[in-house]
Amino acid sequence: xxxxxxxxxxxxxxxxxxxxxxxxxxxxxxxxxxxxxxxxxxxxxxxxxxxxxxxxxxxxxxxxxxxxxxxxxxxxxxxxxxxxxxxxxxxxxxxxxxxxxxxxxxxxxxxxxxxxxxxxxxxxxxxxxxxxxxxxxxxxxxxxxxxxxxxxxxxxxxxxxxxxxxxxxxxxxxxxxxxxxxxxxxxxxxxxxxxxxxxxxxxxxxxxxxxxxxxxxxxxxxxxxxxxxxxxxxxxxxxxxxxxxxxxxxxxxxxxxxxxxxxxxxxxxxxxxxxxxxxxxxxxxxxxxxxxxxxxxxxxxxxxxxxxxxxxxxxxxxxxxxxxxxxxxxxxxxxxxxxxxxxxxxxxxxxxxxxxxxxxxxxxxxxxxxxxxxxxxxxxxxxxxxxxxxxxxxxxxxxxxxxxxxxxxxxxxxxxxxxxxxxxxxxxxxxxxxxxxxxxxxxxxxxxxxxxxxx
Numbered sequence: 073x074x075x076x077x078x079x080x081x082x083x084x085x086x087x088x089x090x091x092x093x094x095x096x097x098x099x100x101x102x103x104x105x106x107x108x109x110x111x112x113x114x115x116x117x118x119x120x121x122x123x124x125x126x127x128x129x130x131x132x133x134x135x136x137x138x139x140x141x142x143x144x145x146x147x148x149x150x151x152x153x154x155x156x157x158x159x160x161x162x163x164x165x166x167x168x169x170x171x172x173x174x175x176x177x178x179x180x181x182x183x184x185x186x187x188x189x190x191x192x193x194x195x196x197x198x199x200x201x202x203x204x205x206x207x208x209x210x211x212x213x214x215x216x217x218x219x220x221x222x223x224x225x226x227x228x229x230x231x232x233x234x235x236x237x238x239x240x241x242x243x244x245x246x247x248x249x250x251x252x253x254x255x256x257x258x259x260x261x262x263x264x265x266x267x268x269x270x271x272x273x274x275x276x277x278x279x280x281x282x283x284x285x286x287x288x289x290x291x292x293x294x295x296x297x298x299x300x301x302x303x304x305x306x307x308x309x310x311x312x313x314x315x316x317x318x319x320x321x322x323x324x325x326x327x328x329x330x331x332x333x334x335x336x337x338x339x340x341x342x343x344x345x346x347x348x349x350x351x352x353x354x355x356x357x358x359x360x361x362x363x364x365x366x367x368x369x370x371x372x373x374x375x376x377x378x379x380x381x382x383x384x385x386x387x388x389x390x391x392x393x394x395x396x397x398x399x400x401x402x403x404x405x406x407x408x409x410x411x412x413x414x415x416x417x418x419x420x421x422x423x424x425x426x427x428x429x430x431x432x433x434x435x436x437x438x439x440x441x442x443x444x445x446x447x448x449x450x451x452x453x454x455x456x457x458x459x460x461x462x463x464x465x466x467x468x469x470x471x472x473x474x475x476x477x478x479x480x481x482x483x484x485x486x487x488x489x490x491x492x493x494x495x496x497x498x499x500x501x502x503x504x505x506x507x508x509x510x511x512x513x514x515x516x517x518x519x520x521x522x523x524x525x526x527x
Contacts, residue, residue, distance in 0.1 A: 224261010
């Protein structure tokens with residue numbers, strides 16, 4: 073039974089580290105600041121080297137090669153059997169020491185090269201003195217004890233470089249999966265660098281199933297390292313996306329405030345100032361020409377009413393954020409504020425039922441699209457009525473916003489920042505955006521969002 077179990081476990085052992093190496097090589101570099109933790113090429117070299125170490129005796133046994141002085145069959149000549157061990161565990165040690173420094177180079181950065189040179193020099197000297205067959209078992213043990221054991225333990229002290237000011241503190245939020253990687257690397261160093269050499273030196277006095285159990289533990293270490301790196305990648309990508317969205321929203325808010333401040337100064341303040349001048353003219357005209365004063369007073373009142381409408385529209389644009397409620401409640405509150413601030417007639421119609429609950433992020437995007445569309449109506453459409461229809465079916469959600477204004481041909485909104493924001497949010501929702509308009513016939517914006525389970 074053990075004759076079949078051990079090769080199977082060694083195969084799984086190698087497979088786990090091959091997958092780890094491929095993940096480190098191709099997926100982890102997508103984190104732009106991944107090298108802050110460990111040099112990824114060294115970590116990949118360690119993983120592939122460990123896979124070679126695990127698979128070498130399995131493949132050699134499959135080809136029927138005899139057992140060599142190390143106690144296991146190998147595809148390599150006796151003098152080269154320690155090469156994959158040295159490469160893999162030197163990479164582990166170097167990865168644990170080559171932690172980037174923010175402002176200075178650490179003297180520890182040269183230590184792996186010194187250790188490697190010392191080891192290779194001693195190996196060559198010992199081979200020349202006593203022969204490769206007698207040196208091979210000890211070369212393997214020396215590489216494990218001198219490279220794998222300290223490399224694994226030093227991984228516990230690895231710390232990322234401080235995050236520069238203004239950058240997202242992504243690695244602080246990924247500390248938990250990174251701790252899992254460090255602990256797994258330390259466990260690997262203990263198993264492969266201390267326990268396995270001890271078992272090899274004890275030789276036949278150790279039951280064979282112990283080696284199978286050790287191989288299973290090493291496999292679990294590889295899986296734990298892979299799991300921790302996957303968790304780190306997911307956490308970092310999520311935090312970076314959230315940070316980018318926060319920066320984008322802050323920039324949009326700053327631009328909105330600047331625009332509204334400019335419009336208040338150039339539009340509303342000037343209109344109020346003009347109304348004040350006209351009121352002074354009314355006061356002067358009342359004794360001499362009351363009829364002309366009355367006509368001018370009517371013009372002042374119309375101007376002030378228009379200014380009040382403009383102020384309400386700007387207040388509506390400044391309102392930000394939505395309550396953590398369902399989509400229908402958010403739309404109702406949004407339309408209530410819109411109706412109060414613009415005095416336009418509004419109607420909300422809901423068809424179907426929400427079968428798949430939207431995430432907070434999806435709900436926020438949809439409500440912001442609705443807000444931006446209504447802001448465009450308030451600023452440009454010269455409309456009297458706005459109809460909003462929310463439709464659920466089994467696969468999609470559709471939001472339709474229609475006004476009876478002048479249409480896009482009479483407004484600047486097709487190329488404005490607002491429409492770009494709407495299109496970008498539709499893209500983030502994996503949805504589609506359709507805009508239908510004609511001069512004098514208003515604008516209809518239709519957002520279609522696939523629900524969960526739909527591509």
